[in-house]
Each structure stands twice: as C-alpha cells, then as structure tokens.
Amino acid sequence: xxxxxxxxxxxxxxxxxxxxxxxxxxxxxxxxxxxxxxxxxxxxxxxxxxxxxxxxxxxxxxxxxxxxxxxxxxxxxxxxxxxxxxxxxxxxxxxxxxxxxxxxx
Ligand code: FES
Numbered sequence: 672x673x674x675x676x677x678x679x680x681x682x683x684x685x686x687x688x689x690x691x692x693x694x695x696x697x698x699x700x701x702x703x704x705x706x707x708x709x710x711x712x713x714x715x716x717x718x719x720x721x722x723x724x725x726x727x728x729x730x731x732x733x734x735x736x737x738x739x740x741x742x743x744x745x746x747x748x749x750x751x752x753x754x755x756x757x758x759x760x761x762x763x764x765x766x767x768x769x770x771x772x773x774x775x776x
Contacts (some may be wrong), residue, residue: 672765675701676703676721688760694769695719695756705771712756714738718775719755720745724768731758739748747772 674697675685688697698706698719710716714737723731728751734742738757742748755769 672760672762675768677714677770678705679771685690691761692760693756694760697760700756706755707775708756714741714754714757717741717745720775721753721755721769721771722749723751723753725751727767730763746774746776
C-alpha cells in the first residue's frame with residue numbers, strides 16, 4: 672500500500688508499505704522525518720503521533736483505550752490524531768495520507 676506522510680512544513684514523502692506492518696514502521700523504514708517512535712511500537716511513547724486525513728478515518732478505524740490514554744501525552748492532539756504504530760497496513764488503506772504534527776512532544 673502507498674502511504675503519504677506530509678511534514679508540518681508541507682514536505683511530502685510517499686512510501687511503499689507492506690501489509691501487516693504498521694504505518695509507523697513504514698515511516699521508520701523509509702526514514703521519514705518526524706516520526707520518532709521511541710518505544711518501537713508498544714503504544715507507550717506517543718512519539719509516532721500523526722493526523723489521519725479526513726477521508727481516511729473510516730478505513731483506519733478508531734483508537735482503542737490504551738492508545739487514547741497515550742495520546743494524552745502527545746503534542747497538539749486533534750480529533751483525527753492517532754498513534755501510527757497502532758494502524759496496520761492493509762490493502763484497504765492504500766493511498767492513505769497522514770499529516771505529521773509540528774513536533775512529537
Ligand atoms: Fe511508541 Fe507508537 S511508537 S506509541
């Protein structure tokens with residue numbers, strides 16, 4: 672699936688992600704700046720925070736309680752905030768666009 676990350680300054684990075692990995696892993700593997708992922712995907716750091724494009728919210732689903740709790744620690748949380756390590760790559764999300772926050776904490 673193709674995923675596009677848009678940095679706070681507008682710089683776009685479109686990467687190819689394999690099914691089964693997470694959106695966070697796709698970013699880290701492709702050296703997309705702005706995703707720190709300090710905890711390595713354990714939903715314990717909130718430094719993989721992204722804003723899911725409005726058209727994609729149905730497909731990515733919603734955050735579970737643990738993710739919601741961790742999002743409280745993220746910077747500038749919005750309605751469409753997610754932790755990218757909790758979004759699995761599937762064919763369904765091919766073309767996904769996420770915006771990156773100004774900073775991760
Ligand atoms: Fe730490 Fe996602 S990588 S919460």
